[in-house]
Amino acid sequence: MADILIKNGYILTMDPDTGDLKKGEVAIENGRIIYVGLSYNGKADKIIDASGSVVMPGLVNTHNHAGMTLLRGYADDLPLAEWLEDYIWPVEEKLGPEEIYAGVRLACLEMIKSGTTTFADMYIHEQAAARAVEDCGMRAALSYGMIDFGDPQRAESSLLKGRNFVKDFNGAANGRISAMYGPHAPHTCSQQFLQDVRKQARKDDVKVHIHVLETEAELNQMKEKYGKCSVNMLHDIGFFDSDVLAAHCIWLSEGDMNILAETGVHVSHDPVSNMKTAAGIAPVPQLLEKGVNVSLSTDGCASNNNLDMFGVMKTAALLHKVNSMDLTVIDARKVLEMATVYGAKALGIEAGMIKEGYYGDLIVVDMKRPHLTPLYDVDSHLVYSARGSDVTTVLVDGKVLMENGKVLCMDEYEIMMEASKAAKKTDSQHLIDVLGLNDPSVDQ
Incomplete structure (x- = not known):
């Protein structure tokens, strides 16, 4: 039966x-x-x-920072450097495990209500994220976001945290949770650190989640530092393989795309986030033509504002039509494949069909x-x-x-109340809720 x-x-x-x-x-x-x-x-x-x-x-969201639901609308319409350095990074330092737990539960609620069943995450206090995923019943591939900025002590500490997370949570929640290594990006991680992460991921037989060429500034910084772009640097140090999930991949050359195709790297396309941060347009039609597995994602709520994958699907289809001036460049069926089949393939799960x-x-x-x-x-x-x-x-x-x-898996009102309380931890006037949702005494 x-x-x-x-x-x-x-x-x-x-x-x-x-x-x-x-x-x-x-x-x-x-x-x-x-x-x-x-x-x-x-x-x-x-x-x-x-x-x-x-x-x-169910839809598969392959790049997220779920705890960022607490920063939804917090600092919009600002230059990227100012947004990160003056707002996002300082406020993240004030967020602890309980705040992230509340934020990820809110993210899970939003994703469930909009048809996402699996997501890939990279953020801070990821143990709290795993606890939230286990409680709500979703499926997720989680990674602790690691940055060393060339500091050997920070590199050692970050890799240890990443290893402990993989050890403790890979296969958790009766297999619904898989763990990944999450080196943030080539311009925030040293070559040696990236090589150490690559080696450890193979040893532990888990996947790697990383940002690649999200901005033109990263492209220029890498060329100045290494004389080559992020893709070539990562390829030259043996980082790329079919277990790598690379988010954004906007500023790619023809040669870069060939490398991604040859090494079997999976790409996560974040059209809404890329547009909102004015980061650029990823060459998705060309990547698909070369056989690269391109999935879809929302990115975090600080750079997208919602986690609705239906909106991402529509945006992806329309963006590449107008960018190429070709109505047939990516049709509806292909977009559906990107949001289901290709997403599941990128995370290595038997889903998406x-x-x-x-x-x-x-x-x-x-x-x-x-x-x-x-x-x-x-x-x-x-x-x-x-x-x-x-x-x-x-x-x-x-x-x-x-x-x-x-x-059925959570109390919606409780989730929103707890997330609103957690957002107050930032002590920021930007997070004042004019509707009174931060006040549990307000009758909903």
């Missing part, structure tokens, strides 16, 4: 071997999909009726909405018309985290 049977929905499998089903059923048992087809010949403990809805793989043996990480999207009517093309509607708020039901590991719009 199956644990859960989802029936009467349009099954967007994202599996090229089986194709999509206009009206099908999905059965889940012990956290895994055991049947995908027209009619399940068996019983189930729980039946979910998906009539008028699309059943699809509705396929027998894969994790029961699924979402149900209600298509009976004014902005989704009439319905000619499901792929097109999901990318260009749907919103995160159209997601009604979310399952991770075969467990229902949200059903019919009601979050």
